[in-house]
Amino acid sequence: MSEYIARIQKLKQNIQQVVVGKDQEIELSLAALLAGGHVLLEDVPGVGKTMMVRAVAQSIGAEFKRIQFTPDLLPSDVTGVSVFNQRTQMFEYREGPVMANVVLADEINRTSPKTQSALLEALEEQSVTVDGETKRLKDPFFLMATQNPIEYGGTYPLPEAQLDRFLFKIKLGYPNREEELEVLSRTETSHPIETLEPVVSLEDIAAMRAEVENVYVDEAVKSYLLSIVRATRTSDKVELGVSPRGSIALMKAAQAYAYLQHRDYVIPDDIKQLVPYVLPHRMMMRNDLYAGSFSEEEVLQAILAETAVPASSRQKAAW
C-alpha cells in the first residue's frame, strides 16, 4: 500500500482546500468511495454538501453529475431514456444523469418513492435497465445523496430498507467561527473549486479499492464488531436492530477507514469511530411512552460504553 500513502494524503489535502474544517467527514467520504459504498448527507442547506461532492469528484478526475430531486421527477429522468431516432428508425438510449462516476442526488426525499427506488436499485445492481436493456453503471460509481431534516412538508422519507443502501449517514453541521472565517477568506476572489486539479486517477481509485478489500480484520475485531451489532438487537430501547447487512457494511467501512489511516489491518478504534455513521440509519427506535424516547446515537453510545474491547492475548484465547 506504500505507493498510495502519498496519494491518499494528497487527496485529503486537495479536498481540504475546498471544504474547511470537515476532516472527519472528508475521511468518511473517501472511505465510502474506497469501500464502494454511498453516502447520505443529512443537513440544512448551505453548509457545503455540494461543495464536498464536487471536490471529491474533481480531485479524482471523475465525471460529476447532479440530480435535483423534485416531486415530479420521473425514474427515466434519472436512469436515462430510449428515444426514437427518426433518421435511423431505431430507439436510441439517451444516458441519464446516473451514468457518471460521481453523482450528487440533491434532496432525495423530495421525489416520489418510484423515482427513489429506481435510483437505489441502480445502487444495488450496479446497473440500470431501460426498455429491457441493461446498462452497466460506470466504475467507480459513487453516489452522495442529501436530505434536509428541517423541511418535511411534501417529502417522501426514505424507507428503512432503502436507507441501509447507504454506507454512511453523515451530518455536516455548521463550521465554527474560525472555519467560517477561513471560508470567507478563501472565497473572497474566486471559489477554490474552480481551480481544483485532479490528484488521483480513476485507475488509482480502482487499485486502492482492491487493496482495501485485503485489509485484515482480526477475529478479535470481528468479535468486537458483532458484540456491538448484536447489542442493538437485544436492547429494549430498539424496535429493530442492525441487520447482518449492517455488520458487513461496518466491517467494509472499517477496512477502508483503516486503509485511509495507512494501516492494512483494522483495530477496534476504527469500529468505534464508525459506529455513529454506519449504524444509526439501520435501526428503528422504539418510540412509546413506556420505553421513553431515546435517539439512536444515545443508545449506541451506551452500547459502546458497555462493550468490552478485546485487547489482550488472554481475552483472545477465549474465542
Place this chain on the structure above:
Amino acid sequence: MSTRTPKQAVVFMLAFLLLMEWLVPLPAVTDTGFIHIFMIVAAIYFLIMFLQLPNWLTLLLMSGVTLYGLHHIFFHEPFLGAAWWQVVADEFVVNYQLLMNGAFIEVTDFFRSLMLLILLAIMSYLMYFWVIYVQRIFFFLALTVVYVAVMDTFTAYDATGAMVRIVLLGFTLLALLKAYRLTASAAPGERGALLFRWSLGAFVIVAAAVLAGTAAPKAEPQWPDPVPFIESAAGIEGGGGGPGVQRIGYSTEDSRLGGGFEMDDSPVFQAEVEHTEYWRGESLNHYTGHGWEENRTVEEQPDYTLYEDEVDTEAGTAEVQFAENVSYDPWFYPGEFQQVLNSSGEQAEADGFTGELRTQGGGSAPPSYTLGYETASFPIERMQEVTTNESDPAHVTEQFTQVPDTLPDRVADLAEELTEDYDNRYDQARAVEDYLTGQEFVYDTENIPVPGENEDYVDQFLFESQRGYCDNFSTSMAVLLRTLDIPTRWVKGFTPGEEVDYTTETTTREVRNDNAHSWVEVYFPEVGWVPFEPTPGFSDSFSYVYEESGESEEEWEPSEPETPEFPEEDEEEEETEEEDTAEAAGESGGFNWWQPALAALILAGGLIYFRRNLVKLWMRRRYQSPGRGAGFVRSYESLLRLLHLLGWKRGPHETLREYAVRMDEILETDSLRTLTEHYERQFYGRKADEGMPDHIAEAWRDVVGRAGA
C-alpha cells in the same frame, strides 16, 4: 433493601462484636453468672435481624428466643408447660406491682434480665439501621469507648484488652462503612478493586496502630488519678467494695490488705546499728485470703527463734531512738533478738508466735532503747539439700503451710509451673522470687485494688492487677510456696533506713514511715527462717553464702543510703521502660507473638508504600531480560497490568488507543501511544513479533520511568 450481601454481613458482624464489648464488663458490676446466655441470645437477635424476615415473624422469633433464654437462666419447669406459664405470670404480676409502687430497685432478677434482653433486641434493630442503612457507626463507637473507660476507671473491670479490641473492631468498621459509601458512587467495574484496596489499607493501618500501641512503652499517667477526687466529690466510698484502705507506714492491722500505700517521709526512729538489717516488727502465720492474722491455736510452741544452731551468726548491738511524738507498741529490732541492754528500766519480751517484742506489762515501747541481736549467713548448699518436707518440725508444718480453702486453684497451678524444674526448696523459693521480681509485675503504690468479698488478695494480684507494693509481693510469695507445702511466714517491719552518719563500727540510720516494708521468710531445717525479698526494686541484702568457698553470693550492700527504699516515680518508670526495651529486643525469652506480626505488618506497609518503586524496579528488570517473555506482546500486556496495579485502570470499554492517549496525558508523554501502535500491529494486524526495536525500547523506558516516578 431486599437482598443482603456478604459485605453487609461483615459489617453487621463487626457491629455485633462491638455491642458485645458492652456485655463483657457486666459481671464486674452485677452478680450475673449468665453473661454467655445474654451473648448467645444477642447473637440470635442479630441473625434474625439480618435475615430481614417479615415483621410478624421477626417479632415471633425474637419473643421465642427471649423466653427460651430466660427459661434457661431461671426456670426448672418444662419449657412452655402449664407450670412454666404460671411461674412467668407470677413474675409479671409481682414485678408489675413493684413497678406500680415505684420500687424499681426491687424488681426481680427475672424481670431485670427480661429488660436487658429487650434492650439487646432493640439494639440489634438499631445496629442494623446504623450499619446497613445509614452506614455510620462513629457515635456508637465513641459511646462504647466512653462506657468501657468508665467501667475500667470505677470498677474492677480491666479494659486493657477491651480497648484494643474496640479500636481494632471500631476502626475496621468505620473504614469499611466509609469504603462502602465511597464505592456506592464508583463505576460498577471499579468497586471491587476500590473496596479491596481501601479495606486492605485501612486494616493494615489499624492493625499496625494497635500493635504499635500495644507494644510501645507507655508513659505513666500525666495527671494524678482522678478517681479519688471524683469519688470524694460524689461521696462514693472506695472502689471494689472493700473498706477504703490506704496504708501509711507500719500497720498493726493486716487482716485486710490492699489499697494504696501513701508515701510519707516523716521519721519514725533513728538507730545506730552495726549491720544493715531489716527491722522486724512481727511475723504472721495465718493467711485469710484477704490478709494476715495470728493463729495461736497450736499446742506446742517453742521460743521465737530465727536461726538454728548450725548456722554461723554474728552478734551486734542496736541503739534505737524514736522521733519526737512518735510512739509504737512493738520494739523494732534487727536480726534475731538476744537481750535488752539499756531501756530506761523497761523490759521486753518476745511473743512466741509473732516475734513481736513488747514491753513487759503492756504499754508502748520506750522512747529509746539498746538491744543485742544476731545476724546470720545462710549456707546455700545446705538449703539446697532440702528436697522434702519430712524434716520440718510438726509445729512449723502446722502453722506455716496453711492456705485458705477459698484460694483459687490457679495459684497452686502457677506455683507448680514455676517450680517444676527445681527439686529443692531453696531453688524453688528463688524461682518464685525471680518470677515476682520479673517483668510480669509492676511496682506501684497507687491504684492498688482492694479485693472484693469473693476475691482472693493473692489471686487478684497475680492474675488480674499485676501491680502492687511489698505487701502484694511478699504475701504472694508466701502463699505460692505454701501451696507447695513449703513453710513460710510473712514479716513486716522497716527496711534498714537511710544512712545519716557513720563511724568505722556503726552506722546511724534514719527510718521513716515510707520505709515500712514486708517480706517473706522460708523455713529450712537446720538453717532456720531465711528471708527472701520478692518485691522488685528492693536490694536483696541478706547474706547467703557458699560454704566451701566461703564467698558470699550476695553481700550486704552498704550503698543503700543513696537509694530510698521505695523507688520514686521516675526510677520506677525507668525500670518499666527497661523491661519494655528488653521485651522489644526479644531478650525476655518468652515468645512474643506480636513481634513477627509487627515485622510482617511493617513489611506489608513498606511494600504498599513503596509499591511504585518496587513495580518500577521489577519492570526494568523484566525489560532487561527480554528473553524470558514471549516477546513484545507479553511485555506490553504485563506493562498494562502493572499500570493497573499502580491505579491506572483501563475501562473494559476503552480501546487501547483511547487508554494510551489518556495515560500519555497523565504521564505527559506520547510513549504509550507509540508502544500501543506497535502492539496493535502485532495483536490486531497479525504482524510478526520483532521484539523491541530501539525506538520502542526507548518508549518503554520512558513509560516505566514516568509511571514509577
